[in-house]
Amino acid sequence: MKVAIIKYNAGNIRSVVFALERCGVNAIVTDDAAEINSADKIIFPGVGEASSAMRYLQSKNLDKLIVDLKQPVLGICLGMQLMCNYSEEGKTKCLGIIDADVKQFIGGEKIPHVGWNTINQLNTNLFNGIAENEYVYFVHGFYVPLNSFSIATANYIVNYSCAVQNGNFYAVQFHPEKSATVGEKILNNFLSL
């Protein structure tokens, strides 16, 4: 199986590479259109700021490429937020794969949301074998509100959507690559889609 991790200016993706190695897959990290299109599975990772990430994707024509992908795609963290219509972070238009607008956490608790939190209302094969209320690792200051594409929810200040799916596009707000055995199970589920 060929797994491609989309390379762009968003954070450290080494931990995603290592996590996939632990799942028995040697992924390639690339921004080459042909390489990405020929992969069986694609991971769209990201830690960083939404508007600068969007600008970078546009400058490399990766925005159009991602939207047109037909194979299973997994967005992680910022990758999930960029799949939405719009983000309050840098007030940027995003890829429009998921019909939702990304909002900033405000008030009540420490921000960003950092650490291990539980996930609920799990749906689709991405969460095969994962129990309700399992803990996964989050680091984010912006969130995707509840929406009709939601396949998992979390609670921090508000109830929000921590995983979404639209057709072949899957995305999670948390970091499966840093979420111990639960995260590895989710990555393996994605690889088995």
Added chain:
Amino acid sequence: MLAKRIIPCLDIKEGRTVKGVNFLNIRDAGDPVELAKIYSDDGADELVFLDISATNERRKALSALVAKIAKTINIPFTVGGGISKIDDVSVLLDAGADKISVNTSAVKNPDLISDLAKQFGSQCVVVAIDIKLEDGDWYVYLNGGSVKTNLLATDWASQAQQLGAGEILLTSMNNDGTKNGFAIDITKKISQSLSIPVIASGGAGKMEHFAGVFKHGFADAALAASVFHFKEIEIPELKKYLLSNKIPVRI
């Protein structure tokens, strides 16, 4: 519900885990990769590695060690020790570290915090602060606790937050190594005045101390070293204890 985090800290010297009291009587505590694996399998929520022998020659060896750790464990980890510029951080993040911690270099050059936050994001910038209580005030100390400054802990912690720190690792030198419990009051004061998470460190000796610093010190995470290395406290047992005291932890 967001869980309180338990973080074992591994002091690294020349590739081995070591533990001493105030950097004296340093004892060997094992291979850091093996220990890291044991801790992550045991349910540690994160790990912190501090290279206490950090010099330029050692740094290459450290990044190789970081890569080994990153390949082995599946939880987040922070690396610190002797980091003073952006390039130091690039090397460690490229090797697979999730966060880095800065201490002395950030006090000497506060812009380092904002530079790192801009370049890599606040989420990976941990500002470690060593503090000591003197005449009723908590002062910031540098160079592994050997150099006193006139900075007050509360002032420096809020400045670090403003500059873009993602978390504060607060170590009380008065408590460190005593096993008499964490410095609850100053942890509470700083945790409640900041909007970023505070990791309490120094003084863990019993399971009650962890409960205390979460309940009364409002810490978001608690860090300890020797009680874990020498198996005086086992993480699964500690987490069961905390849960039975209604403190949310990941099991």
